[in-house]
Amino acid sequence: MSLQRPALDELLGQLREGDTVLVARFFRLSRSRDHVIHLVNSFHQRGIHFKALDLGIDTTTPAGKFMLSIFASLAEYDRESILEKTKAGQQLAAAQGKHIGRPKGLDAESLAKVKKALEKGLSVAETVTLTGISLSSVKRYRKHL
Incomplete structure (x- = not known):
């Protein structure tokens, strides 16, 4: 789980004592209970208030x-x-017995097209242009061959 939240980091850098962090939905502030409690405790220590409109939470009160x-x-x-x-x-x-996840990346028809193009000495970029197959797929087929 990624904790990189650029907008939150920017907000935290701009907050000053006496400010109020106001969110429409409180669970959007953080991804976990511990993190939201840490944030609110940090706000309290810095003299910053927190309010969540959806739940009527106002941390200025016990x-x-x-x-x-x-x-x-x-x-x-x-x-x-x-x-x-x-x-x-x-x-x-x-x-x-059901397949879970993305479908298999190899399509026999596309593989044949890529094989033929590469046998003729075409570059990957030329193969993409000629066949209409995506660059990543052409590279994957080439690796498979």
Whole structure:
């Protein structure tokens, strides 16, 4: 899971004491309960307020801080539950012999076109132009050959 959030990093760099971070949906602030709690604690230490419009959370009050921790935990539970259900569905499909993921990258017709073009001495770029097959596919077929 990537924690690179350029817009959030830019926001955090611009915040000053007395500012209020206002979000329409609180779970969009962070990807995990621990991170959102860390952010809100950091805001509190820096004298920055946090408000989430969708849940009416206002961390300037003790009740708001309490509600934030409850909703952050619920959001994390929801994300983990979805991941668990997705994994179970994938395992069931695999057990039933269904293909999971991207389709195989080799198409016999395209492979034949690339093979013929390369046998004639055409470059990869010329093969792409001639066949209409993507550059990455032509390179993959060439590697396969």
